[in-house]
Amino acid sequence: MSTRRDDAAPPARPEALHVLRASAPASRWLEAYPVGNGLRGAMCAGLAGGDRLWLNDITAWSGHAEADPLEGVTARGAEALAAVRAAIDAGELDAAEGLLQQMQTPWVQAYLPLGWIDVEVLGPTVAAGSGRGHPVVERARNERDETPRTLQRRLDLATGVATHSYDGVTHRTWADLVTGLIMHEISAEEPISVRLQVGSLLRAESAPGDVDGDLVTQWQLPVDVAPGHEQPAEPIRYDDTAGRHGAIVVRSLGAADVTDGVLTTADGTTHLFAVATATAPSLPGEPADDRDALQRARGLLRGIPASVDVATSLDVATTANELLAAHSAAHGALYDRCALELPAAPGARSVDTVERVRRAQDHDDPSLAALAFHYGRYLLIASSQPGGLPITLQGLWNAELPGPWSSAYTLNINTQMAYWPAETTGLAECHEPLLRFTRRLSETTGPAVARELYGADGWVAHHNSDAWAHAAPVGAGRGDPAWANWSLGGAWLALHLWEHYAFSRDRDFLRAEAWPVLASAAAFALSWIQTDGERAWTSPSTSPENHYVDADGRERGVAVSATMDVALLRELAAVCRAGADALGAEVGNDEPWIALLSERAGMLPTPRVSARGDLLEWDQERTEAEPEHRHLSHLIGLFPLAQITPDATPELACAASESIRLRGAESTGWALAWRAAMQARLGDGAAVHAQLRLALRPADEGAARGGQDPESTVAHRGGLYPNLFSAHPPYQIDGNLGVTAAIAEALVQSSDEPARDAESGLRSGGDPTDPARVRLRLLPALPPEWPDGAVRGIRSRGDVSVDVEWAGGRLVRALLRAGAQPTTMMVHGPDGPLGTYELTPGITRVIEAGERGTSW
Numbered sequence: 090m091s092t093r094r095d096d097a098a099p100p101a102r103p104e105a106l107h108v109l110r111a112s113a114p115a116s117r118w119l120e121a122y123p124v125g126n127g128l129r130g131a132m133c134a135g136l137a138g139g140d141r142l143w144l145n146d147i148t149a150w151s152g153h154a155e156a157d158p159l160e161g162v163t164a165r166g167a168e169a170l171a172a173v174r175a176a177i178d179a180g181e182l183d184a185a186e187g188l189l190q191q192m193q194t195p196w197v198q199a200y201l202p203l204g205w206i207d208v209e210v211l212g213p214t215v216a217a218g219s220g221r222g223h224p225v226v227e228r229a230r231n232e233r234d235e236t237p238r239t240l241q242r243r244l245d246l247a248t249g250v251a252t253h254s255y256d257g258v259t260h261r262t263w264a265d266l267v268t269g270l271i272m273h274e275i276s277a278e279e280p281i282s283v284r285l286q287v288g289s290l291l292r293a294e295s296a297p298g299d300v301d302g303d304l305v306t307q308w309q310l311p312v313d314v315a316p317g318h319e320q321p322a323e324p325i326r327y328d329d330t331a332g333r334h335g336a337i338v339v340r341s342l343g344a345a346d347v348t349d350g351v352l353t354t355a356d357g358t359t360h361l362f363a364v365a366t367a368t369a370p371s372l373p374g375e376p377a378d379d380r381d382a383l384q385r386a387r388g389l390l391r392g393i394p395a396s397v398d399v400a401t402s403l404d405v406a407t408t409a410n411e412l413l414a415a416h417s418a419a420h421g422a423l424y425d426r427c428a429l430e431l432p433a434a435p436g437a438r439s440v441d442t443v444e445r446v447r448r449a450q451d452h453d454d455p456s457l458a459a460l461a462f463h464y465g466r467y468l469l470i471a472s473s474q475p476g477g478l479p480i481t482l483q484g485l486w487n488a489e490l491p492g493p494w495s496s497a498y499t500l501n502i503n504t505q506m507a508y509w510p511a512e513t514t515g516l517a518e519c520h521e522p523l524l525r526f527t528r529r530l531s532e533t534t535g536p537a538v539a540r541e542l543y544g545a546d547g548w549v550a551h552h553n554s555d556a557w558a559h560a561a562p563v564g565a566g567r568g569d570p571a572w573a574n575w576s577l578g579g580a581w582l583a584l585h586l587w588e589h590y591a592f593s594r595d596r597d598f599l600r601a602e603a604w605p606v607l608a609s610a611a612a613f614a615l616s617w618i619q620t621d622g623e624r625a626w627t628s629p630s631t632s633p634e635n636h637y638v639d640a641d642g643r644e645r646g647v648a649v650s651a652t653m654d655v656a657l658l659r660e661l662a663a664v665c666r667a668g669a670d671a672l673g674a675e676v677g678n679d680e681p682w683i684a685l686l687s688e689r690a691g692m693l694p695t696p697r698v699s700a701r702g703d704l705l706e707w708d709q710e711r712t713e714a715e716p717e718h719r720h721l722s723h724l725i726g727l728f729p730l731a732q733i734t735p736d737a738t739p740e741l742a743c744a745a746s747e748s749i750r751l752r753g754a755e756s757t758g759w760a761l762a763w764r765a766a767m768q769a770r771l772g773d774g775a776a777v778h779a780q781l782r783l784a785l786r787p788a789d790e791g792a793a794r795g796g797q798d799p800e801s802t803v804a805h806r807g808g809l810y811p812n813l814f815s816a817h818p819p820y821q822i823d824g825n826l827g828v829t830a831a832i833a834e835a836l837v838q839s840s841d842e843p844a845r846d847a848e849s850g851l852r853s854g855g856d857p858t859d860p861a862r863v864r865l866r867l868l869p870a871l872p873p874e875w876p877d878g879a880v881r882g883i884r885s886r887g888d889v890s891v892d893v894e895w896a897g898g899r900l901v902r903a904l905l906r907a908g909a910q911p912t913t914m915m916v917h918g919p920d921g922p923l924g925t926y927e928l929t930p931g932i933t934r935v936i937e938a939g940e941r942g943t944s945w
Contacts, residue, residue, distance in 0.1 A: 102247045105433040106459045109244040109442045109813060111135070114253070118143060118488045119810040119820065122244040122251040124271070126264040127474025127522070129366050130485035131271050133262045135242040135253030140208040140260055142273065143488045144337065145200075146366040147478045150556040151314040152198035153331045154373070158534045159541055159561055164191035167544025174619070174628045177649060182639065185647055189574045189629060192542055193564035197555040199314035200481045200496040202488045203366055204289030204306065204337050210258055210275065211282045213356045246467040249420040250413070264471065265412060266419040269389055271364035274409045280356040287337050287350075290490045292327055294334060297350030300387070302395055304339040304352040307383060310368065316495045319565060325490065335368045336382035340390055343405050359406040365389040372478075372556050374529045423470050426515035427882035429462045429832065431455035431875055443787075443811045450786050455875045458832060461785055464813055465829025466514050468822060469507075475521040478556055480507040484822035493819045498554040500578030501633035502720065506759060506823040508585060509729060509766070509830035512592040513837075515884050520589055524602065526558070527582040531606045534560040535579055539613050547612030550578035552633065571646025572634045576617065580657045583610040584730075587664040591841060591886045594910060596671065604668055604676055611665050611686050614658050618689045625692035626708070627654040632722045637711035650708040652723035655693045660730050662690035667841075696726065696733070696741055703748040704741065717753035719760040719805050721767070724748055728767045731840050735772055746771055758784060758807030758815035762827025769834035769870040777835045778872035784828055785809060788816035835870040836893060839863050839885035863887035863912060867903055868895055868919040887912040889928060905934040 114136045115121040121132035121143065132143040159165065164172075169192060176185035242253040251262045257278035265272050275283055287297060291308040298305050310333040313326040340363045344355040354360055367385035371378050378385065394408070433456035437445055442460075449457045472484040481487065482503055487496040498504045504523070511520035535548030538560040543549070551562045552575050564573035586603035589595075618625050632651040636644040666687055669678035697705045706713075706723035726732035727745045735742040749764055756764070765780035788808035807824060808816045815824025841863060863886050879894040888908030894901040900918045907928035916923040916936065926934055 102428075103430075103433065103438070103456075105437040105456045106428075106430065107245065107247045107463055109246070109460075109464070110439075111242040111441050111443065111811070112240065114240060114242070115812075119814060120812055122242065122812055123468070123471060123484070123486050124244075124249060124251050124262055124264040125471030125485040126266045126269060127470075127472060127477045127485070127519075128269055129271055129364075130264055130471065131262060131364075132486055132488065133244075133251040133253070133260075135240070135251070135260070136208075137240050137255050139210050140206075140253070140262070140273070142206045142208070142262065142271070142364075143486070144203045144205060144271065144364065144366060145486050146203045146335065146368060147200075147485060148368045148372055148375070148556070149201040149203045149310065149335055149366075150198050150333075150372065151201060151311045152555065152557050153312045153328070153333065154370070154557075155331065156557065158537055158559065159194060161194045161566065162192055162542065162561065163566070164188060165542050170543045170545075177628055177647065182645055182647055185629065186570050186645075189562075189570040189647065190564065190566050190568065192562055193566050193568055193573055194559075194561045195565040196316050196319060196563045197495055197497045197553040197559045198557060199316070199491045200483075200487055200556070201310060201314070201335075202290055202490055202492070203335055204287055204291070204308065205488075206273075206337075206339065206364065207286045207288070208260075208273065208275075209284040210277075211284055211353075213280050213282065246463050247421060247424055248417040249424075249467070249471065250417070261409075261413070263413060263416055265416045266474070267415045268363075268393070268412070269365075270393070271366075272409070272412060272416075273362045273364065274413075275360045276406065277358050280358055281360075282356050283341075283354045283360050283362075285339055285352040285362065287339065289337075291335065299347035300338075300383075302340070302345065302347065303387070303390070304347050304350070305383060306337045306350075308335045308337075310335055314491050314495065317491055317493070333368055333370060334382045336366065336386040338365045338383070338386045338390065339363070340365075340393060340395065342394055342408060357405065359409065361405050361409045363390060363393045373533065373558060374525070420470065423516060423518070424463075424466065427466065427880075427884075429459045429836075429878070429880045431459040431878045442813065446785065446787050446809055446813075450782070453874050455878070457785055458781055458875070459878075461781075461809075461813065461825070462829050462832045465510055465825045465827075466516060468825055469510060469516055469519050469829075472822065473508075473511075473519040473522050475518055477522045479504060479523040479526045480822060480826075482821050482823070493817075493821075495553075495555070499552065500550055500554055500582065501552050501572070501575055501722070502763070503759060503821060503823040504554075505581055505585065505729070506763065506827045506830070508826070510826055510833060512588060513833045513884055514829060515882050515890070517589065517593060517884075520585070523582070524586055524589055527585060528602060528606055530554070530558045530560060530579065530582065531609050534558045536609070539616070543616070545613055545616035547609045547614070547616065548579055549576055549613050550582060551576055552578060554578070569646055570629070571631050571636055574629060574647075575631045575633045576629075577654060577657050580610050580614065580661050583607050584657075584660060584664065587668065590668075592884060592888060594888050594908070599668060600672055600675055604672065607661070607665050607668060608676075608682075610661060611682065614661055615682060615686055615689065618658065618693070620689060620692060623692070624694075625689050626650040626694070627658070630654050630708075632706050632720070634720050635706065635718045635722065636714035637707060638714050644714040648707050648711075650694050652696060652704065652706050653725050655696070656723075656726040656730055656732060658693060659690045659732065662686045696744075698740060698744040701747075701751075702744060703751055704744040706748075716751065717755070719756045721748065721752060721760070721763060724767055728763070728770045728834070731770075734770065742771055746773070749776075754779075754783065755806060756783075757805040757817045757821075758788075758809075758824030759817065759821055759827050760805070761807045762815075762824050762831050765831035766827065766834050769831055770838070772870050774835060774870040774872045777831065777870050778874050781828065781831070781872070783807060784815070784824065788818065833880075833883055835872065836868060836880050837883040837885065837891050838866040838869050839887070839889075841886055862915070863889065864915045864917070865889070865891065865905075866917045867891075867893050867923075868900055869917070871895065871898065871919065873898065885914075887914070889914060899938065901938050903936040905936070907932075 115134040134141040294307040369382040434454035761784040768776035892904040
C-alpha cells in the first residue's frame with residue numbers, strides 16, 4: 090500500500106470511446122445529434138447545404154398556474170379511502186377499482202417542442218469577378234451531381250459540440266454552458282451567405298419579425314395537452330387569457346437583414362448565430378420575473394454583440410472560438426471527472442457509430458459499452474443542470490406534440506433511473522434539479538393531495554408528475570389503478586435526497602434540505618401503513634403497471650402489501666433513523682415518530698420466496714397475468730436499494746436472480762438497463778454482459794409507437810436508434826442513463842455501514858451515528874468479455890473517488906481519494922477482502938494487486 094499527493098493529469102480521450110460519427114445527414118429526428126445545457130437543447134440534423142436544429146426549452150410546458158391539483162376527482166378524503174380499503178378487505182375488487190378511479194385526475198401536462206430553425210447555406214450575393222455561386226450551390230443546380238461529394242457528422246461527447254462538414258463548409262453547434270444560449274457557427278473556405286427561418290408546431294402569437302436586427306418569433310403555449318392514449322374532443326387546447334407564451338430569438342453576429350421572417354446574412358467565411366429561448370410567466374419554483382418571454386429571451390443575449398461590422402469574418406471567428414473555449418472548459422470540468430477505458434474492436438475509430446452497433450452483435454466490441462457509458466453521462470450533463478427542471482422521459486429533447494407519454498415524469502421507475510448515475514459517476518450537480526423538484530413537491534401539491542385526497546399527513550406523489558408538480562393519481566376516471574393509483578412515488582423520490590447525502594456527507598444539506606422532505610414522507614407513511622397491533626400492511630397496494638390473475642381468472646392490479654411497498658417503506662424508515670442519529674438533537678432525534686415508523690416498517694411482511702423459487706411480487710403467491718412483464722418492481726430491494734445482497738441475504742438474492750430469469754430475455758431499453766444493474770448487484774458479470782448486448786443492439790425499426798398507450802401491445806424490445814438514443818420503444822432517456830449506472834455498478838459498488846438486518850431490511854448493528862464507514866467492492870461483476878480496462882473517477886458513498894485498473898480479468902491496482910473529510914473504507918476485491926483503509930483528504934491511497942490492508 091502506498092500514498093501520494095494528488096496531481097491531476099490531462100485525460101486521454103480516444104475517439105472510439107468519446108465520439109459519435111455518421112457519414113450521412115440525419116433523415117429524421119432519431120438520427121440527429123443532441124446538444125444541451127440543462128435549460129436549452131437542440132437536435133442537429135447535419136444536412137448537406139445547411140441544417141435543421143430542433144429546439145427545446147425545459148420551461149416550455151403546457152398548463153397554467155390556476156389549475157386545481159384535484160380537478161376531476163369525484164371521491165376524496167378519509168372516508169373515500171376507507172371505502173376502498175373495506176372493498177379490498179371484502180374481496181370486492183371491482184368495487185375497489187371503481188372507487189379508486191373516482192380518485193383520479195385527468196392527466197399531467199406535456200413537455201412541449203418549442204420549435205426549429207432551418208439553416209440554408211447560399212452562395213455569395215455577387216461572386217466577385219466570376220458570376221459563380223458557392224460550389225455547393227452550383228452542384229445543387231447540376232442534375233448530374235446534386236449532392237456534396239462527402240459529408241461527415243460528429244458529436245464530441247468530451248466537448249459537447251456537434252459538427253458536420255461538406256465540401257469546405259463546416260457547421261459547429263453547441264448548447265453553451267456559460268451563456269445558456271444555443272450557438273451555431275458556419276465556416277467556409279470561400280465567402281457564403283446564410284438564410285435562417287424559424288418554425289414551430291405551436292400556435293403563432295405574431296408573425297416572425299425584426300427587433301433591432303434579431304429574428305424574433307413568439308408562440309402561444311397550450312393550457313392543456315392530452316397524452317396520445319387519450320382522445321378528448323380537444324386534445325390540444327389554447328386559452329388566450331390563461332396560457333403561457335414562448336419566444337425564440339436568433340441573432341447573427343455578422344451583418345444580416347431580417348425580411349418577412351427570414352434572416353439573411355451578408356457574405357463572409359465565418360458566420361455565428363446565437364439562439365435564445367424563453368417562456369413566461371414563470372413556472373412554480375422559478376425565480377420571480379415579471380418580464381414577458383421575449384424580454385427574457387433577449388436578456389440572455391446581453392454581452393453578445395449585435396453585429397460585427399468588419400470587412401472580414403476574423404472577429405466573428407475569434408468570438409466563436411472564445412465562446413466555444415469557455416463552454417468546452419465548463420463542459421469538460423464535469424465530463425472529465427469520470428472515464429471508462431475498454432479496448433476497441435478493429436475499425437471502431439473510423440466506422441460510423443450505427444455500423445459499430447451492428448457489428449457488435451456479431452463480434453464483441455467492449456469500447457461500444459464504454460461509448461454508451463460516456464454517452465449516458467453526456468446526456469445527463471446536457472439534460473440536467475442546477476436551476477433547471479428534472480429530466481423528462483426524453484431528456485431535454487422532444488419534437489412531438491404531444492410527446493410520448495406527454496414527455497413528462499414517470500415516478501414509478503423512469504425519473505428515478507435517469508438520476509442513478511448522477512452520484513456514482515461524479516455528476517452530483519446534475520442531481521440538483523430532481524432534488525429541488527422533490528422539495529417543491531413535498532411542500533406544495535404533495536401535502537395538499539395527501540390531505541384532501543386521503544385525509545393523510547405528510548406528502549404524497551403518484552405515478553406521473555410534470556413541471557407544475559402534479560401529485561394526484563391520473564387516469565381521467567378510467568385509468569387502470571395498477572399504474573394510476575400507485576401512491577409511493579413521493580417515498581421513492583425522498584430517498585434520492587438521502588442518497589445525495591450518503592455520497593456527499595454534507596450535514597448542512599441533510600439538515601436543511603433532506604430532513605424536512607424525509608420527515609414529511611415519513612408522516613405520510615405512518616398514515617398509510619395499516620396495523621392491528623401485531624402485523625402491518627399497506628392498502629390499497631399495486632406493483633406498478635403489473636397484474637395478477639384472481640381466482641375467477643380476471644386480471645387485477647390492486648391488492649395489499651405489494652413487495653415494492655414494503656421495500657420502499659422499510660428503506661424510508663431506515664434512512665429516517667440514520668438521519669436522526671446523524672443530526673442528533675438538531676432535529677429531535679428522540680421524536681416518537683422515528684421509533685414508531687421503524688416499528689411499523691418492521692411489522693410489514695418480510696420478503697418471501699415462492700414455491701418455484703422466485704421472489705414474491707405480492708402479499709401471497711399469485712398467478713402472473715404477464716409472466717414477462719417489463720417492470721421488476723418487486724426487486725427494488727436488490728437495486729437500487731441494498732436490502733437484498735448475496736452476502737447478507739443469499740436466499741433472497743437467489744430468488745431475485747430467478748425472478749429476473751423468469752421474466753424472459755426480452756424487454757424495453759430501460760428494463761434491460763435495470764436488469765443489468767440488478768445482475769451487477771448479484772455479482773454476475775456474464776449476466777451483466779448479456780443484458781448490455783441486448784440494450785446496445787440496433788433498435789427494431791419496425792416497432793411502432795403504439796399510440797403512446799402504456800398498455801400498447803407493440804413488442805417491448807429495447808435497443809439503440811441510429812443516434813444511440815435508447816428504445817423503449819419509443820425513445821426514453823432512462824434507458825441510456827440506466828446503462829451508464831449499470832456499468833458503474835459492475836465495476837465499483839459501495840454501501841454504508843452498518844449492515845442491515847437480513848429479515849427486516851432495517852439497519853442493525855454497529856454505530857449508526859458514524860457516517861464515515863463505507864464498504865467498497867472493486868470489480869464485483871466484471872464481464873468476462875472485458876478482461877482488460879480501467880475506470881477513473883467512480884464515486885462511492887462517503888465522498889470517495891475510486892480509480893480501478895485490471896488486466897486478464899484481475900485487479901491490478903486501485904486508487905482511493907477522500908473528499909472533504911476522512912473516511913474509513915473497508916475494501917473487497919474480486920477475490921475477497923483487501924483490508925480496511927483510513928483515507929485522508931488530499932492524499933491518494935494506492936492499493937496494489939495482492940495487497941492486504943489492516944484491521945480486517
